[in-house]
Structure formats: structure tokens, C-alpha cells
Amino acid sequence: MQQYNGKSKEEFVHGVFSAIAHRYDLMNTTLSFNRDKYWRRFAVSQTGLQPGGFALDVACGTGMLSIELARVVGTSGRVTGLDFCENMLAQAVRNIEKTPYKNNIDLVQGNAMNLPFADNTFDCATIGFALRNVPDVEGCIAEMRRVVKPGGRVVSLELAKPSAPVFKQLYYLYFEQLVPLLGKLGVGKDGPYRWLPNSLKIFPHQSVIRDIFTRVGLKDAVYHELTGGIVAVHVGTK
Template identity: 50%
Template structure:
């Protein structure tokens, strides 16, 4: 993948800063509006309930964080962390439009070195973020460190469909049409070319399950969505 002579972390930060204003619109267009349902399923998978404290890593514009907030309200809390300041600015503006913004906070931080104590959260989520990390295993280990024993780490991200015919059509759509949509609506075709390239290089859902297990999670499994275009991958931190 070409990072224009920059390290991956710098390239990704600059890319997401550039598309922050249109990110939610593009997500809705690319997913044909299914992204909202996918986020609700991720919230259900992490087991978010009233009173829980959840960490949402690589929170971006905060859409998953706010879905989590609705599940843990009124006594619980959600911390959304991202390293893109522009994405967080969009998240803060969206948060002001919610009915109960008090139990959600957004902070700028590095997923490679999460600024929290061990066993701080009842669950950890990451939506469309793992493939952007410079070191996938290190990022997962940090999430495992931060979740309490018995809590879940849940990823919602691009996956790899396997059905012949559908698979080929999907990758053609992703390679040709998505960058064009990015050029038209987000004024940044290269950013959406990166999304295609990063999805291509990201481990398939079966491999990601193995990585979850390698990083110390039990009962790791995946659930395909939209024919395997997207997958929820989940694992549970062992109890002492």
C-alpha cells in the first residue's frame, strides 16, 4: 500500500482529518444505509447494558459511541477515543444534538498506547478501526488489557465475502465505484482508494478470529453481515 512516503499512522491521521466532514454521509452511501443496523448489532454483541462503562476505540465521528451511549444510559458511560482531531470535532457536534450527551465523552489518544488503567471497562468496541492500526496485534493487546475479565472486545469492520460471483462483483464495486463516490461527495478520491486497499490487506474474518485468540481472548468468533462484506468479530477476556 502506498502511504505517499509517510508512515501509516501519519498517513491515516491526515486522510481521516481530510474526509471527516463527509465521513458519515459516505458511510451511509457505501453501505446503502445498513451501517446503522450494523452498529446496533455490535452494541448487542458487546453486551452493553444500563450502568456499564464502555470504551470505543478509533471512535471516529462517534456514531458507534452514541449507539453505545443509548444502551448504557442513564447511569453508564462511554469513552470514545480517536487520534483524528477533525473526526472528534464532528463527533462533538453530533453529540450536542443527542438527547442525553452527559454520559459520553470523546478524547484524543493513541490506540497503540491506551491512556487507561488495566481492567477499566466492562466492554471495548472498535468500529472500522482495526485495519487502520500500524500494529494490529499491539492494538488488540491494548484493548484486552483495558477490558475487565469477563468483558468482551468487539470489532465491526470490513470483511471478505467468499460466495463466487458476489465476491468478484463486490471487489469491483469497491475498487472502481467507491473512489469515484469519494471524489464526488468527499472531494478526496485517494482517501477512498485507501479504504479499498486497506480492506484488501486486512485479515479475513477467519484470520481475525485467530488473532483475537492469540491476543488472549476466549470464545473468539465472527458473524458475517451483508454476505460477508462486513463482519463482527468478538472475544471474551478470561476471568481470573
């Protein structure tokens, strides 16, 4: 496995998110110019979830996507959020406590590469801004497919690579130069928000991710580019 400052990717990413958990939501909203809420809602709209449904949110972090899923399934449904970082889950508990859905969201500490659930358990599985952080993208998507019921959907919301001339250059200037600076100001550390542009550089193009969805056996795999292509929502059906 590739090493990151002498650590495996999994250990490195755990350290990054442990360090920024307390400011993660504020920084997401700030750095995305408040578009992150729209992106999450669009992703949830692609899940096919209905009231009373049963959703899994993989690498749920601070629980913001889990909360959006809970809005759809309502009080008769359930959402399970899974993450491997204790600090992020602790923040998720605080966020969920402020919502009407605190009795409908279960949080589990676990690994996205080895989901502790039986086959064909959930109506959908989502992952938000975390696919680029897992050690094996294809393995993670395959695990999500495994735990979804036949006819259920796997949905990924992730940073993407815009292609429009000029906008692309401006975006990368912002992302590679300003984001690490703003991140350092926001969390008081230099390293964590340098990982953000670096993680996108090595992450495959959205068309490649779509092909991986197909390769693991998800049907009708498509992706939707949002906000000029700076994020993409991938959808596939089991």
C-alpha cells in the first residue's frame, strides 16, 4: 500500500479527520461557498429512498448526509451511519442531537472496506466526500453494493475534475493555493487541508469512477456533475 508520511493511507486519513472534526462542517460550508447543502440534497434525491426506508451512510463523518437521508425516510425509517474516526462520530452525535431524527439514526464505528452488515440489508448506500480517502475505491463500492438489496442504489457524492476552460484553471488555483491557506486559518494546522487538493489529484476522473460502478456489477451507472463539475454524484443500481 502506498505510504503517506510513513503511514498507510488509512492511518493517515484517520489522523487528518481526527484533527479537523471540530471544524469540519464549518470549513465545508465556507470552502464550498455554502453549496455543500445543495450537493447533499441532490445526492439523496438520487437514492430512490421512500418514507420508511432503510439507508446506510458509509464514512458518514459528522453525520450531515445521514441527516439528509433521515429527512427522506422520516420517523418510520432508519439510517445507519458508519465511520472509522471516533472524533468525527462524536461530532455526528452532537449534530444529530439538534435534529428531529435523533431516534432514527444509528451510528456505528467501522471500516468502509469491511462493512459489518449482512448482504441485501439496505435500500440504498451512500458515501459523501470520502471515496477518494479509502484505500481501495473498487473494493469500497463493491462492499456497498453487497449490503444493498436488489433494486437498491449505491450513490457517491465526491469532488470531481471540472473540464471547462478558464473555470477549470480558476478552480484549481483556488483549490490548490487558497484552500490550504483557509484551512490552516480555520483549524490552526497546516497539514489537513493540504491533503484535500492532493487527494483530488490522485483520484480518478468521474468517468473512471462510473466504469468502476459498472465493473462491480451496478447497473445503469451514471454520474451527474454539479456546480461546473467541481463535484459529481455517481449512481448505480444493484
